[in-house]
Amino acid sequence: MPEVSVIVPIYNVSKYLRKCIDSILCQTFNDFELILVDDGSTDDSFDICKNYTLVDNRIHVIRQSNAGLSAARNTGIDHSTGHFLTFIDSDDYVEPSYLDFLYKLILESNADVAQCGHYIEFNINKKVEKSTDRATYVFNSHDAMESLCYNGLYDVTAWNKMYRRDLFEEVRFPVGWLYEDTATSYLIVHNANRLVVNMKPLYHYIQRYDSIANGRKFNENKYQFIDVGDQFAGFVSSNYPDLISATNAKRVFVRLSTLSQMINTKHRDIRMEKKIVDVAKKLSFGVLLNKKVHSRDKVGIIALLMGVNVYRIIWSAYYHHIRD
DSSP: OOSEEEEEEESSOHHHHHHHHHHHHTOSOOOEEEEEEEESOSSSHHHHHHHHHTTOTTEEEEEEOOOOHHHHHHHHHHHOOSSEEEEOOTTOEEOTTHHHHHHHHHHHHTOSEEEEEEEEEEETTEEEESOOOOOEEEEOHHHHHHHHHTTOSSOSOSSSEEEEGGGGSSOOOOTTOSOHHHHHHHHHHHHOSOEEEEEEEEEEEEOOTTSTTTOSSOOGGGGHHHHHHHHHHHHHHHHOGGGHHHHHHHHHHHHHHHHHHHHHTTOOOHHHHHHHHHHHHHHHHHHHHOTTSOHHHHHHHHHHHTOHHHHHHHHHHHHHHHHO
């Protein structure tokens, strides 16, 4: 029984897959199994996976009909045997010390979840870190939940983390939904006792513009982010009533993010824009006065209150600045 199960969901990523798998096989930590879940790929991703099984017996390949990222991750969980789990997306890659670093963080802090930092790679010449802070922080579930609400140091991504496997005994990613990370992150935090974070950047998140999350064409399923965010906020408000102001910030954030996605893809929906503005106006006063809300989000609220067209101009300028 390996200490760690590494789960990689795969769908039509042959261009990136070898780099991802190679980065896992060259880890300084060796006591792991690698579960590659091919979610009905139509390119040669599955053949690439099968070839790797010939060179490393830690690799297990599972093929299933296309059911989406959540279903692929769930399949990986169901077939895992390790004491700990980590998820790596198949178009991303990790540094050689990724597993060793997270594993040691968990043991040293007696934590249920460990998180490292990451790079966002926009192109070959542009990558940014979320944080340059290299200190180690230990959160209880309450403080980690607050961080989730404010998009703080401990974040909603399923990748860049290592989990005790038993946290997933009753939690699965919601099949058929986008933003599955947001939909499960607060449930994991609620069930955890201790969560440790050190933002040393060991995970490389590739910003692909042909992916579901960041594609150039708007899919109305992206409106699910608002529904998922509201479910998140409702759960936290019920179980952590002192965090209601934080959940209001979350409700506004998911709406600003959805509007930004609409702008990025030149999608217009007057009805949805009005709904977003209405909620932002209702909650804006408290969110703007909240010292824990990121200044970027406050600028977005102020711009939106001045009109959707003003928000569109400001967001577009900001987006091109961070991306290009």
